[in-house]
Amino acid sequence: MSENTILLKMQNITKRFPGVLANDHVDIECQKGQVLGLLGENGAGKTTLMNILYGLFQPDQGQIFVDGKEVVIKSPSEAINCGIGMVHQHFKLVDTLTVIENVILGIPTNKAVLDFGPAKEKLKKLCEEYELYVDPDAVVWRLPVGQQQWVEILKALYRDCKVLVLDEPTAVLTPSESDQLCRAIRRITAQGRSVVFISHKLREVIEITDKVTVIRDGKVIGTVDTKEATQAKLAEMMVGRPVTIERKARLKQPKQTPVLVMKGVNAFDDRGVQALKDFTLTVHAGEIVGVAGVDGNGQRELAECITGLRKTSSGSITIKDTPVTGVISDPSFVGFIPEDRQKTGLVLDFTVAENLLIKDYTKEPYVKKGILQYPAIKKHATELIKKYNVKAPSGDVKVKTLSGGNQQKVVIARELDAQPVLDVASHPTRGLDLGAVASVHDILLRERERGAAVLFISAELQEVMALSDRIIVLYSGQIMGDLDGETASQSTIGQLMLGQRMEAKHE
Ligand SMILES: Nc1ncnc2c1ncn2[C@@H]1O[C@H](COP(=O)(O)OP(=O)(O)OP(=O)(O)O)[C@@H](O)[C@H]1O
Ligand SMILES: [Mg+2]
Known part of the structure; x- marks a missing residue:
């Protein structure tokens, strides 16, 4: 589809968290039928930008336009009403429910007793249309993670989204599942929907996207047509210097113990x-x-x-x-x-410092006479944050905010x-x-x-x-x-x- 209409536009988006400027005047746009890749280092602000689109965070500044109309999105349900669907980096399915229960969860109904029949029919059609097959009656936790991903995507399509956001969908997929996903994405965009695709795998980004916006430290570094991009060029835009994954020379260790x-x-x-x-x-x-x-x-x-x-x-x-x-x-x-x-x-609700300590929490100098020694714990965290290059404002923030x-x-x-x-x-x-x-x-x-x-x-x-x-x-x-x-x-x-x-x- 080559209609030149812009389906999604996020303009001048700024979002600040305590100690972090996660999005700094970010602009992105995506046309009907296009796949926009979002690329950037860990902590660059990709998920934050998409969480704003999905109504999970309010931006400090900036506007969102869907299909040419400005929208203010205050919650995921408003996002869904605006035609936004999102598959999160860490899945949000309810493990103990079945596939079909997860798919219709949250859709308002005026019936006292749920009739799954029509819902299952509709889901089955979607499975066939996109060749993402799942058993509607399977309990989610028993499904392989690839199929859980299909459930997330089908759930968004079930709600008839216009823009589908996939935040690192292939991180957990096998190579053949990734191919399957690529084919499904092509079908999704062929119908005039848009997809925002976040991934660290450059090969896939090149294969599946039409254009790529690169973000570094919360700022847009540039947007390129995928046709003109190479893996090396994208990597350099992203990190700011050339990087490759190659075998390095090493000392041959004599067979040891x-x-x-x-x-x-x-x-x-x-x-x-x-x-x-x-x-x-x-x-x-x-x-x-x-x-x-x-x-x-x-x-x-x-x-x-x-x-x-x-x-x-x-x-x-x-x-x-x-x-x-x-x-x-x-x-x-x-x-x-x-x-x-x-x-x-x-432990997501613990701080970074506490998580860094979980295995050592009974030892000196972190505990003395049964009392946690916070200065020592903090010092330990600060050292490790530096040594391992963790992007966190300090050891005191909860690990789930990273x-x-x-x-x-x-x-x-x-x-x-x-x-x-x-x-x-x-x-x-x-x-x-x-x-x-x-x-x-x-x-x-x-x-x-x-x-x-x-x-x-x-x-x-x-x-x-x-x-x-x-x-x-x-x-x-x-x-x-x-x-x-x-x-x-x-x-x-x-x-x-x-x-x-x-x-x-x-x-
Ligand atoms: N709820 C929050 N509270 C505080 N800081 C946050 C919160 N959410 C995100 N951040 C911070 O905002 C910055 C951007 O995070 P974000 O998750 O958007 O990065 P990302 O580009 O998705 O990275 P990754 O590739 O690792 O998923 C990070 O420094 C992160 O610690
Ligand atoms: Mg992320």
Whole structure:
């Protein structure tokens, strides 16, 4: 659709939080049928701008126009009435309700007893139209995260939005789900709707958007036509200097002592399906073992078994010759960056300083005679905020007020600063901007040099290849191949990820 009408315009938007200017005179606009990419480092102000559009925050200044008319949006329900739909960076579904209940939640009705029949019909049509299939009667928490994402999108489409905001929708998707989403976005815009697409994955931004607005420190740096953009150019606009994710030269560590030793481990997932099958792996001190694979092939259960959060049904796991028998809480033993930072990594209502301390709260100098020592706690937080480059006005703010990427940095800082013998990093760069990804890679390489054993789980092939000394490929709970990180090729790993076992020969 090539109608030249501007469907969404946000003009001169300014929003200040205590100590932070999150949006500084921001202008964006999006035409009918267009996909606008919003790009920027963690904490640049992307989510804030979209939360203003969705009525969750009031701007200090600025105007919003939808379809040429100025609108004042005071709440999400007003946003929905204006035709705005939003899928949040962290999902807002009610886990214990079914898909259809979530979809119609909040839609006013004058009936005393809900009749799901017509709603289900309408949902089914939408599923078919956009090829995003979900079972209306499934309970949300049991759905894989990709399908939860479809529910969020279908929910917005059900309300017939004109503008759909997707805040980092692909951070949690597998590559094939991301492709599916791209196809759905094309169908959505073909009908004259507009999409605002936020992502840190430049390849996707280039593939799916028509134009891109780059934000840095709350200000618009520029808007470019995607046709004229390259990944390198966007990265540079975003960070202010060139950045790439490449394999760095490293000292070959002589094979050192085994740290993590897993033998014949079997384990089940939450649904009772076998998630790890006869899993045998050794990770040595001073070694980064990358776990490649499409998400959902046992990665989560692997990390949970190692850290004692999940029981194995058979086999043995030892860390430095100590068998894992329960949850490991000694921060100098195992550092664990869990895949879901909001549910298991952080206590959102605690401050940054408190979150940085969670594992050490019984120790001096933070506690003396049973009393928390706030000056010491604050000092510790200030140091870590600086060292790990967390964008936060101070350690006293609640962790939930940080941007997604900066929340992740808090987890990393807490988990790795005690210098554990084993680091288990599960998707540690998910949702991080390119500059931050590079700095997490540097941190993990430093951990390796320090002599930590590092298990690095990621669905991003490029970074597994950039970082690992050895790469194991996980498929359906089994190791399909164990490759040398220096020589492994993308095509071999790709084949193994799809479940094709390696030939007997070596690479
Ligand atoms: N409710 C809030 N209270 C205080 N500060 C906030 C609040 N929400 C956001 N901020 C701050 O505003 C700034 C912009 O955050 P925002 O979440 O918009 O960033 P973002 O661009 O979405 O980053 P990311 O890529 O990490 O998701 C950050 O410094 C953040 O700490
Ligand atoms: Mg955000």
